[in-house]
Amino acid sequence: MTKDVSTRDIVYIALFAALMAAVNLVPAIQVGFLPVPITAQTLGVMLAGCLIGAKRGGLAILLFVLLVALGLPLLAGGHGGLGVFFGPTAGFIISWPFAAFVTGWLTELNWKRMNAVWFFIFSVIGGIGVVYLIGIPWLAFVAKLSLFDAAKGSLIFVPGDLVKAIVAAVIAETVRRSYPLMQTAR
Amino acid sequence: MTIGLYQPGHSALHRLPAGAKLAGLLVVSLALFLIPSTALALLSVPVAFAVYLSTGAPFRRLIAELRGPAVLLLIIFAFHAIFGSIADGVLTVARFATLILLASAITHATPISEMAALVEWLLSPLRPLGVNPEKVGLAIALAIRFIPLIAEELRHIREAQAARGLAANPLALFVPLIIRTLKAADELADAIEARGYDG
Numbered sequence: 189m190t191k192d193v194s195t196r197d198i199v200y201i202a203l204f205a206a207l208m209a210a211v212n213l214v215p216a217i218q219v220g221f222l223p224v225p226i227t228a229q230t231l232g233v234m235l236a237g238c239l240i241g242a243k244r245g246g247l248a249i250l251l252f253v254l255l256v257a258l259g260l261p262l263l264a265g266g267h268g269g270l271g272v273f274f275g276p277t278a279g280f281i282i283s284w285p286f287a288a289f290v291t292g293w294l295t296e297l298n299w300k301r302m303n304a305v306w307f308f309i310f311s312v313i314g315g316i317g318v319v320y321l322i323g324i325p326w327l328a329f330v331a332k333l334s335l336f337d338a339a340k341g342s343l344i345f346v347p348g349d350l351v352k353a354i355v356a357a358v359i360a361e362t363v364r365r366s367y368p369l370m371q372t373a374r
Numbered sequence: 375m376t377i378g379l380y381q382p383g384h385s386a387l388h389r390l391p392a393g394a395k396l397a398g399l400l401v402v403s404l405a406l407f408l409i410p411s412t413a414l415a416l417l418s419v420p421v422a423f424a425v426y427l428s429t430g431a432p433f434r435r436l437i438a439e440l441r442g443p444a445v446l447l448l449i450i451f452a453f454h455a456i457f458g459s460i461a462d463g464v465l466t467v468a469r470f471a472t473l474i475l476l477a478s479a480i481t482h483a484t485p486i487s488e489m490a491a492l493v494e495w496l497l498s499p500l501r502p503l504g505v506n507p508e509k510v511g512l513a514i515a516l517a518i519r520f521i522p523l524i525a526e527e528l529r530h531i532r533e534a535q536a537a538r539g540l541a542a543n544p545l546a547l548f549v550p551l552i553i554r555t556l557k558a559a560d561e562l563a564d565a566i567e568a569r570g571y572d573g
Contacts, residue, residue: 203520270478271481
């Protein structure tokens with residue numbers, strides 16, 4: 189797995205994981221009409237895929253998840269440690285590396301025509317689609333809920349996730365225009 | 375290491391090697407999921423709570439740490455009570471409570487450096503598949519080193535923008551932060567390569 193990961197890749201992976209961690213230390217943004225606060229967590233997942241590609245983005249988020257498991261309080265609200273992975277919502281956190289990978293893979297495939305709209309679409313597919321595809325069945329299984337009930341409980345997060353996908357798309361497009369990204373990526 | 379959930383202490387759990395703690399946790403979680411006995415699950419909660427308290431974490435930390443999961447478990451119990459059976463609710467909530475308490479206790483009682491060493495050791499059998507545990511170790515160390523630096527950078531950018539009257543604007547905050555991080559990554563990679571490091 190790390191055979192084709194260069195030292196440069198390791199540095200990118202580590203610094204992007206650190207970036208996501210640092211951003212999570214910032215308090216959540218409360219949007220008036222939404223029932224749950226918007227945290228930077230899945231925003232970082234979307235951005236990792238959009239900006240440093242499938243392999244490095246996925247591994248960066250995997251490293252972030254690993255740091256949480258090791259005992260760093262990097263999740264929203266200062267949560268972290270092994271306990272998070274034995275709670276009912278563990279599937280959502282475990283889905284993040286895959287989500288970043290999918291967003292990154294789609295972005296790499298379409299790099300020539302990327303713009304804010306495509307960044308938004310790929311962020312939704314990875315950062316919302318993949319996350320719920322893994323997180324909801326996981327929740328249903330470990331909490332002995334029906335798939336439908338588990339999905340119902342998760343729906344309150346969708347509006348916030350959509351806002352995050354928009355924010356991720358605008359940020360990714362601005363960074364794409366101002367810094368040479370994928371040239372160094374491949 | 376100053377950041378982290380590790381709580382220095384001398385409890386029995388502190389003295390156990392990290393690998394043994396993790397193996398024990400996996401055994402308990404498998405047992406709880408394979409034996410669908412409500413009595414067993416209910417009995418394990420006070421035991422897990424005792425283990426959690428034995429690590430000597432201050433009471434304030436305990437409340438802060440357990441409030442979030444408790445609310446979540448309450449919601450799940452409500453779902454079971456309304457749409458399913460109360461027995462199922464009791465079983466799943468007791469199961470989660472046990473595992474969350476035990477896992478949190480292990481996190482309190484194990485330094486991050488020990489956990490990282492365990493990860494490297496666990497990855498070593500994957501060497502034939504091309505996984506290089508030293509590279510994983512380098513990535514962990516780099517990330518932990520850079521978290522406070524990037525957090526500091528974030529504070530600088532925020533202050534600079536607040537000084538110009540720009541309130542919390544995610545775009546104005548993240549774009550410079552990401553570009554600075556990418557630039558730092560490029561420079562660091564150049565520096566590592568210039569010194570002939572090949573992991």
